[in-house]
Amino acid sequence: MRSLxxxxxxxxxxxxxxxxxxxxxxxxxxxxxxxxCYLRQAHLFQRFGLAGFDTDISRDDDRYLVGKLKEIGFPTxxxxxxxxxxxxxxxxxKLVIQYPPGTGAVxxxxxxxxxxxxxxxxxxxxxxxxxxxxxxxxxxxxEVVLAGLFGCLAIYLMINPAKASYSMAPTMVTCALxxxxxxxxxxxxxxxxxxxxxxxxxxxxxxxxxxxxxxxxAGYVLFLLAVLLSxxxxxxxxxxxxxxxxxLAGMAPTLISNAINAGSPLATTYGGPDVTPPDFSIAIVxxxxxxxxxxxxxxxxxxxxxxxxxxxxxxxxPVALLTAVNLLVNLAFFLSHPVFTPYYTVPIAMLSLWxxxxxxxxxxxxTPDGAPVPRAT
Numbered sequence: 001m002r003s004l005x006x007x008x009x010x011x012x013x014x015x016x017x018x019x020x021x022x023x024x025x026x027x028x029x030x031x032x033x034x035x036x037c038y039l040r041q042a043h044l045f046q047r048f049g050l051a052g053f054d055t056d057i058s059r060d061d062d063r064y065l066v067g068k069l070k071e072i073g074f075p076t077x078x079x080x081x082x083x084x085x086x087x088x089x090x091x092x093x094k095l096v097i098q099y100p101p102g103t104g105a106v107x108x109x110x111x112x113x114x115x116x117x118x119x120x121x122x123x124x125x126x127x128x129x130x131x132x133x134x135x136x137x138x139x140x141x142x143e144v145v146l147a148g149l150f151g152c153l154a155i156y157l158m159i160n161p162a163k164a165s166y167s168m169a170p171t172m173v174t175c176a177l178x179x180x181x182x183x184x185x186x187x188x189x190x191x192x193x194x195x196x197x198x199x200x201x202x203x204x205x206x207x208x209x210x211x212x213x214x215x216x217x218a219g220y221v222l223f224l225l226a227v228l229l230s231x232x233x234x235x236x237x238x239x240x241x242x243x244x245x246x247x248l249a250g251m252a253p254t255l256i257s258n259a260i261n262a263g264s265p266l267a268t269t270y271g272g273p274d275v276t277p278p279d280f281s282i283a284i285v286x287x288x289x290x291x292x293x294x295x296x297x298x299x300x301x302x303x304x305x306x307x308x309x310x311x312x313x314x315x316x317x318p319v320a321l322l323t324a325v326n327l328l329v330n331l332a333f334f335l336s337h338p339v340f341t342p343y344y345t346v347p348i349a350m351l352s353l354w355x356x357x358x359x360x361x362x363x364x365x366x367t368p369d370g371a372p373v374p375r376a377t
Contacts, residue, residue: 001141008135008148015155016128022159023120028113029071033084035116036068037097038166041104042115052108053253053260055097057081087271089262096261098269100254102208103167116166123169124158130176130354131155137361150357154350161292161343167210171347174206175216179354182220183362186318193242200243204250211254211270212344215333216351217247219326223318278336287340296349300327303356319359323352 028039043064044052060066060080069076069083076082087098097104107115131151138144154176162168178199185195199220206213224243228236248255255265262269288294304327307313307320330348337344 001144004141004144005135005138008144008151009132011148012128012131012135012151012155015152016124019124019155019159020121023117023124026117026120026163028116029068031072033072033074034099034165036065036072036074037083037085037099038103038107039068039115040065041097041099041101042107043112045101045105045108046112052104053101053257055257055261057083057086057095087269089269091263094261096269098271098274099167100208100211101257102205102253103170103210105208105253106170107166119166120158120163120169123173124155126173127154127158127176130180133180134357134361137358139361143361147357147361150353154354157346157350161346164341164343165210168343168346170209171206171213172350174202174209174213175347175351176354178202178206178216179351179356180358182322182355183319183358186322187315187359187362187364193239196239196243197246200246201250204247204252206347207251208253210347211268212333213347214251215330216326216348218329219322219324222325222329223322273338276338278333279338280336281338284338284340285335288335288345291342293342293345293349296353297327297331297345300349300352300356304352307356307359313360313363315364316356316359319355323355327352 028035040060041052041055044055044059046052047062048054048059057065057080063078063080065080065083066076066078069080074084081095083095085098086095088095107119110118128151131147131154134147134151135144138147154172158169158172162172181195181199181202185192185199200217203213203217203220206216220243224236224240228240258267258269259265268275288297300323304320304324307316308324327348330345334344334348
């Protein structure tokens with residue numbers, strides 16, 4: 001068994017090395033407008049510190065944004081007032097970056113001009129570490145192989161489709177960490193407030209990378225609410241309060257950014273199709289069905305259904321139930337959103353798969369046929 005675990009970990013390491021080799025040849029001027037805006041947010045933090053939360057176009061007095069747009073051939077001339085992924089704020093007259101500040105803050109940790117490659121290498125290494133943890137947690141040969149195969153998939157996805165948006169790198173790391181902590185919390189550790197605190201904080205932090213990550217917390221909120229309504233205990237109320245407080249603390253940077261740039265913590269810096277009301281469209285649904293995301297979603301749905309219905313896996317059902325609800329809410333949002341991208345549903349799919357994988361690996365002793373199995377702790 002030990003040799004099998006080492007072999008699977010080594011295969012994951014080979015995929016990691018392949019990713020790092022590919023990433024080492026990436027360019028920060030690949031012609032994607034979103035990239036420029038994330039890098040501009042990072043530049044503002046590096047130049048102004050916490051004052052970098054203010055992303056008004058007037059702060060481009062050093063012509064950083066103009067220079068970045070010229071690098072990718074955007075017809076801006078010497079005027080950045082028509083910069084892409086910036087939204088006019090009618091109440092203040094500002095033109096501000098539409099994205100939350102988290103991705104720019106993470107990029108700001110690295111030297112200007114060499115930010116994207118180290119971000120992705122670091123993020124992929126963390127995903128690799130979680131994959132190795134899954135392999136180490138397996139108690140059966142079949143579980144070791146399952147964890148190894150999923151680890152290779154998760155590491156590969158850090159290039160495709162995670163490369164499509166810089167916000168995906170920290171989001172994928174968060175999904176892996178939350179998946180592990182969710183399984184630890186709901187399988188034998190429900191009384192541990194630190195796990196719930198960590199979950200709320202991480203899910204809140206994820207909102208700072210991509211605003212739609214807000215919906216990643218939906219299953220957790222509904223699960224805690226259901227427990228409160230069914231038990232009506234002080235413990236359940238305190239759990240909900242603890243999670244909610246940690247979640248708000250985690251997403252505080254986005255609330256601060258909204259207050260500075262949009263005039264209110266609850267106002268949005270987004271515009272255009274991103275703020276249109278939900279409207280289901282067969283065309284949008286079909287785009288998801290025809291994309292690789294659909295495979296990940298099917299895997300997540302089938303896995304959740306298996307753990308919900310399989311005999312002998314009652315210990316994993318809370319995780320499967322929370323995951324199923326989370327999938328339902330997130331799919332309802334994205335399938336009714338008027339914009340499609342190759343990565344929109346990848347976070348909820350990967351969060352679901354990480355949750356279900358660790359729930360399966362960390363489940364209480366016993367198999368469907370009743371034979372005892374020593375479980376990892």
